[in-house]
Amino acid sequence: MTLMICFFKEHTPRIFEPCYSTKEAEMSTGLFALFRNKTMKILKVVLSLFLYISFISNLQAKSLENISIQLKWFNQYQFAGIYVAKEKGFYEEEGLNVEIKERDPKKNNILQVLEGESEYGVADSVILRYRAEGHKVKVIATIFQHNAMVLISKKGSGILSPYEMKGKRIAFQKGLDDSIISGLLTFAHMGTNEYIKMPLDYSYMDFVNDKVDITEAYISDQPYWLKEKYGIDVNIIDPKNYGMNFYGDLIFTTEEEAEKHPLRVKKFKEATLRGWKYALEHQDEAIKIILDKYNTRDLKYEQLQYEARVTKNLIASDYIPLGDVRKERFEMLTRLYQGKGISSAELHKAVDTIIYNPDVKENVFLEYLYYIIAIAVSLLLLILFLFFNNRRLHYLVKAEVQKNQAQNMQMFHQSRLAQMGEMLSMIAHQWRQPLAAIAATSIDMQLKIELETFDLNKESERVSCISYFTKGLGKIDMFTNSLSTTIDDFRNFQNPNKKLSSGTICDTIESALKIIKPMLESQNIIIEEKYDEPKEIEFFANEMAQVLLNILKNALDNFKEKASLNPKIVIKSKNMLSGVIIEICDNGGGIPDAIIDKIFDPYFSTKNEKNGTGLGLYMSKIIIEDHHSGKLKVLNSDEGVCFSIELKEKI
Numbered sequence: 001m002t003l004m005i006c007f008f009k010e011h012t013p014r015i016f017e018p019c020y021s022t023k024e025a026e027m028s029t030g031l032f033a034l035f036r037n038k039t040m041k042i043l044k045v046v047l048s049l050f051l052y053i054s055f056i057s058n059l060q061a062k063s064l065e066n067i068s069i070q071l072k073w074f075n076q077y078q079f080a081g082i083y084v085a086k087e088k089g090f091y092e093e094e095g096l097n098v099e100i101k102e103r104d105p106k107k108n109n110i111l112q113v114l115e116g117e118s119e120y121g122v123a124d125s126v127i128l129r130y131r132a133e134g135h136k137v138k139v140i141a142t143i144f145q146h147n148a149m150v151l152i153s154k155k156g157s158g159i160l161s162p163y164e165m166k167g168k169r170i171a172f173q174k175g176l177d178d179s180i181i182s183g184l185l186t187f188a189h190m191g192t193n194e195y196i197k198m199p200l201d202y203s204y205m206d207f208v209n210d211k212v213d214i215t216e217a218y219i220s221d222q223p224y225w226l227k228e229k230y231g232i233d234v235n236i237i238d239p240k241n242y243g244m245n246f247y248g249d250l251i252f253t254t255e256e257e258a259e260k261h262p263l264r265v266k267k268f269k270e271a272t273l274r275g276w277k278y279a280l281e282h283q284d285e286a287i288k289i290i291l292d293k294y295n296t297r298d299l300k301y302e303q304l305q306y307e308a309r310v311t312k313n314l315i316a317s318d319y320i321p322l323g324d325v326r327k328e329r330f331e332m333l334t335r336l337y338q339g340k341g342i343s344s345a346e347l348h349k350a351v352d353t354i355i356y357n358p359d360v361k362e363n364v365f366l367e368y369l370y371y372i373i374a375i376a377v378s379l380l381l382l383i384l385f386l387f388f389n390n391r392r393l394h395y396l397v398k399a400e401v402q403k404n405q406a407q408n409m410q411m412f413h414q415s416r417l418a419q420m421g422e423m424l425s426m427i428a429h430q431w432r433q434p435l436a437a438i439a440a441t442s443i444d445m446q447l448k449i450e451l452e453t454f455d456l457n458k459e460s461e462r463v464s465c466i467s468y469f470t471k472g473l474g475k476i477d478m479f480t481n482s483l484s485t486t487i488d489d490f491r492n493f494q495n496p497n498k499k500l501s502s503g504t505i506c507d508t509i510e511s512a513l514k515i516i517k518p519m520l521e522s523q524n525i526i527i528e529e530k531y532d533e534p535k536e537i538e539f540f541a542n543e544m545a546q547v548l549l550n551i552l553k554n555a556l557d558n559f560k561e562k563a564s565l566n567p568k569i570v571i572k573s574k575n576m577l578s579g580v581i582i583e584i585c586d587n588g589g590g591i592p593d594a595i596i597d598k599i600f601d602p603y604f605s606t607k608n609e610k611n612g613t614g615l616g617l618y619m620s621k622i623i624i625e626d627h628h629s630g631k632l633k634v635l636n637s638d639e640g641v642c643f644s645i646e647l648k649e650k651i
Helices: 022-027 030-062 077-087 109-114 127-132 179-187 222-230 255-260 262-281 283-293 301-315 327-331 344-353 365-387 391-450 459-491 505-522 541-562 616-627
Strands: 065-070 096-101 120-123 137-142 149-154 169-171 196-198 214-218 234-237 250-254 501-504 526-531 536-539 568-575 579-586 631-636 641-648
Touching: 065 109, 065 262, 077 096, 077 262, 077 283, 077 301, 096 262, 109 120, 109 127, 109 137, 109 250, 127 137, 127 344, 137 255, 137 262, 149 179, 149 222, 214 222, 222 234, 222 301, 250 255, 250 262, 255 262, 262 283, 262 301, 283 301, 327 344, 391 459, 501 505, 505 526, 505 536, 505 541, 505 568, 505 579, 536 541, 536 641, 541 579, 541 616, 616 631
Parallel strands: 065 096, 065 120, 169 196, 169 214, 526 568
Antiparallel strands: 120 250, 137 250, 149 214, 149 234, 501 536, 568 579, 579 641, 631 641
16 A cells, blocks of 8 residues: 655645655655655644634634724715725724714714723814813824815905904804914904804805805815805915914824723724825725715715815825824914913923823733744744745745835835925924014004004105105015015925025125014124125025024024023124135023034924924035035034034035
């Protein structure tokens, strides 16, 4: 009788030798026969382990963890990534059975999570307020990098900005989060007695029937719906255009959930972001899922298509990694919540603690046991495959390495884009002074008109009036050009085709001083200028002005923070054989030696927590050293700190 020994020959080419009979096996002698027998024993163990792993895997698949997520509104494309993650099986692959709960407008969706009705929820930046008030909430990830909340008015109403809203009937949600709208009204210098607060009608019939002049809305759906159903075109008053660009939709949970189930939080986050990535790349399929499974309001394909386009812009995944959440964006919110019964200390503590940073401290041995066994078996198989010289594994490994390299390159590119996205916050910083000057000039001109300062019946008064208003309009035009120039500066920051200027650095210094000098003089800061004979060099004028403004603004902030006596800034230019050195020195006490080497690092700041992003000096160093092939240094002097900029005649 001959016994055949064969294992999966058809399915494992080149791994095993052709089948041997027992007779042939008896003829095999020496180490080779012994080794073959050992190999077969190892294979049996491997197969047994695989059967065990499959059994454990099936058990896990049958015991999904039941959790739920509370939406902040009715079913629509705003939550497409969550629907996709469920319907495509992404949650199930992570061992989760997720229930998606539509919003009940009569209930507080954040408190529903805090009170245990759901483990996870969707909210906007108001979540910071809850954290500051003592509620144990944690932000897991950001979905919308920009808030979708806007104010709308009817076309032809003449209400195009916050400045036309005085005395108007304004409908917005009170209590849950009116901070953005309140901040917008404050920006327009409108007190609570200068407009009529109306309750928000979720059907928007009060707006349709002209019972309110202005109403809160979401830019992603209400403008389209009003046009489609009632033929109403609207003006959009977007808080982002007035410096209130905060996070929109955020995924959050409770501190208890994060501490007790860190692995579940990780799985839920990854599956949700995976769902959103898929939804953004397959918009039509995501829309079909909503129409088939989550269309509770009889939404039409065209409306969801419109919402998808707007939502993609709000998410901004082309510029900022999906899910990215940063402390600096929450810090921008603190000024809105101050004065609403929340102290500055509570707000800053909330900013420091609201973002979930996973730190798994519990014993998760049992949860990882399956993965440890799988890895061990995989390593054993790898050894066997290598021993039998399986070329297929070689190709698979090579392909995997190439895939990982491509992913790393993509991540690096996204990181660069994210840094560029942070520059947008600096535009608002640069606009504060020109906008303040424009506002002050406008108010002064308005007062002249209201007080009838000039007697237009007299020739001399008319001449004085024309002269005064001509000068005022000239100032406004100058500062408006400054705003426009700032936008161009930032747009051209990374442009490899930027045009070089050929001229003296002194002119650029004077241009920068025109913008910031009123701020310096308001703080009684003396400016002393000492320039050598002007020398022509090549440089990017706009970028150099940006560097000078950053340094001067840092000096201004330092003086204000320390309440310095007799503050003074000295600006010098010295001609070198091959270029120019600019020195900017102050008497503000200097920078501690322990941190002076760090001030050019990104996000490092010597200012207090509510001022600065820590990007100004970092970007200044890039401009001088990368764009101009120059040098930017900082040294402490006897009285303060000195910045030194070295530029060559030709770049």
